[in-house]
Amino acid sequence: MPLNILIVEDEAAIQELIAVNLEAAGHHVLRAADAEKANDLMRESLPDLVLLDWMLPGRSGVAIARHLRGDARTRAIPIIMLTAKSAEQDKILGLEAGADDYITKPFSPRELLARIKAVMRRRAPQMTDDVVEVRGLRLDPLAHRVSGNGQSLDLGPTEFRLLHFFMTHAERVHTRTQLLDQVWGDHVFVEERTVDVHIRRLRQALEVSGHDALIETVRGTGYRFAARD
Ligand code: CA
Numbered sequence: 001m002p003l004n005i006l007i008v009e010d011e012a013a014i015q016e017l018i019a020v021n022l023e024a025a026g027h028h029v030l031r032a033a034d035a036e037k038a039n040d041l042m043r044e045s046l047p048d049l050v051l052l053d054w055m056l057p058g059r060s061g062v063a064i065a066r067h068l069r070g071d072a073r074t075r076a077i078p079i080i081m082l083t084a085k086s087a088e089q090d091k092i093l094g095l096e097a098g099a100d101d102y103i104t105k106p107f108s109p110r111e112l113l114a115r116i117k118a119v120m121r122r123r124a125p126q127m128t129d130d131v132v133e134v135r136g137l138r139l140d141p142l143a144h145r146v147s148g149n150g151q152s153l154d155l156g157p158t159e160f161r162l163l164h165f166f167m168t169h170a171e172r173v174h175t176r177t178q179l180l181d182q183v184w185g186d187h188v189f190v191e192e193r194t195v196d197v198h199i200r201r202l203r204q205a206l207e208v209s210g211h212d213a214l215i216e217t218v219r220g221t222g223y224r225f226a227a228r229d
Pocket of ligand 1: 009010011053054055056
């Protein structure tokens with residue numbers, strides 16, 4: 001799945017090298033050379049992942065990571081720190097600041113892509129292309145297909161994203177606000193009632209194979225996808 005990746009790196013040659021490789025892999029790249037520019041870009045729209053250099057002019061990468069983790073709007077964005085430092089102490093400091101992973105320069109483009117994939121799989125499985133299967137319900141993100149007990153199910157695009165999120169975050173209760181953030185995206189102003197409308201459509205689509213009961217209403221809170229009997 002193509003990702004929006006923000007690169008925060010002050011060395012132009014390295015920034016370019018990373019950008020070229022990420023674009024070649026199908027991702028969309030945003031670039032910043034310091035914290036200020038990165039903040040400007042993130043005010044416009046949030047990236048799916050941030051590649052953050054440790055040594056930057058002005059605010060350091062570690063300080064930026066802490067700041068992103070401390071803000072409710074940016075808290076969930078996966079962060080990979082890029083650095084020339086390889087000392088254990090620095091690695092610990094980076095991870096403590098909230099980075100999801102750490103990659104030491106010089107690194108190969110292939111290694112970087114592998115790390116990105118691993119972090120996304122862990123932090124945002126609904127953004128990967130992995131097929132998910134729960135209790136006979138199967139969702140294939142690449143083919144954009146859903147089937148229940150082998151029977152093809154017809155879902156609209158929003159219902160598809162909603163189901164993908166549910167299946168990759170099963171057994172947890174999600175509030176309407178959380179679903180709006182995760183499925184509709186940041187900076188989208190829709191009413192919470194909209195969630196209920198799409199939940200209803202999703203249940204209807206799943207009725208065909210009897211999987212509608214997996215979408216549970218948790219009274220006063222929100223919704224849960226039941227992965228267990
Ligand atoms: Ca640097």
